[in-house]
Amino acid sequence: QVQLVQSGSELKKPGASVKVSCKASGYTFSGYSMIWVRQAPGQGLEWMGWINTNTGKPTYAQGFTGRFVFSVDTAVSTAYLQISSLKADDTAIYYCARDRLVWLGESSRSNWLDPWGQGTLVTVSS
Amino acid sequence: QSVLTQPPSASGTPGQRVTISCSGSSSNIGNNAVNWYQQLPGTAPKLLIYTNNQRPSGVPGRFSGSKSGTSASLAISGLQSEDEADYYCATWDDSLDGQVFGGGTKLTVL
Numbered sequence: 001q002v003q004l005v006q007s008g009s010e011l012k013k014p015g016a017s018v019k020v021s022c023k024a025s026g027y028t029f030s031g032y033s034m035i036w037v038r039q040a041p042g043q044g045l046e047w048m049g050w051i052n053t054n055t056g057k058p059t060y061a062q063g064f065t066g067r068f069v070f071s072v073d074t075a076v077s078t079a080y081l082q083i084s085s086l087k088a089d090d091t092a093i094y095y096c097a098r099d100r101l102v103w104l105g106e107s108s109r110s111n112w113l114d115p116w117g118q119g120t121l122v123t124v125s126s
Numbered sequence: 127q128s129v130l131t132q133p134p135s136a137s138g139t140p141g142q143r144v145t146i147s148c149s150g151s152s153s154n155i156g157n158n159a160v161n162w163y164q165q166l167p168g169t170a171p172k173l174l175i176y177t178n179n180q181r182p183s184g185v186p187g188r189f190s191g192s193k194s195g196t197s198a199s200l201a202i203s204g205l206q207s208e209d210e211a212d213y214y215c216a217t218w219d220d221s222l223d224g225q226v227f228g229g230g231t232k233l234t235v236l
Contacts, residue, residue, distance in 0.1 A: 044230040045171065045214055061224050095170055110159030111218050111225055112176040119170050
């Protein structure tokens with residue numbers, strides 16, 4: 001079945017870096033873009049951006065430029081999220097999700113996320 | 127503050143019908159399809175409705191979605207205790223050139 005399996009929880013000190021992995025199975029990895037979503041403790045979902053798994057080109061949402069890097073390794077069907085210079089407010093659960101895109105008209109689209117990884121908790125604390 | 131506006135909470139008793147609204151603008155809901163996600167406590171979000179009103183296989187028919195203009199709604203009929211969860215609407219925003227989520231609605235089954 002189609003699934004995404006993420007790496008385990010991380011505890012990091014401020015200023016360190018972390019790399020979260022998201023391994024896909026059950027479908028052609030390079031056929032779909034991968035999305036990253038952040039959920040801070042007790043908060044809602046925040047779209048961080050996406051990566052074209054075929055070309056490796058990332059696109060970052062506002063607020064996720066500079067310290068955040070998306071990458072892929074198609075040989076092992078895995079997407080990665082690296083965060084550098086970690087701060088306390090990076091503490092969150094990070095989800096990967098497969099992006100499904102359908103064009104409904106000339107400029108109208110439907111993007112839905114399915115499936116989602118189980119999430120990776122990144123805790124930043126001294 | 128989220129681009130899409132949802133009520134922070136909703137509630138109902140077992141068997142009731144509840145609706146959750148999602149309000150946006152011409153650059154997001156007004157031009158693109160809306161999707162809904164269910165997040166049960168302590169779990170990852172799960173796709174509930176896609177392209178305004180389509181249910182993925184495995185999602186009960188009690189869940190339905192609709193869209194009109196710059197707003198969308200999720201309806202849950204025959205409410206069950208296991209429906210207690212957070213619900214998020216989402217769509218593409220043409221101005222931001224990215225996906226946006228609503229702030230989420232916490233559904234309580236009384």
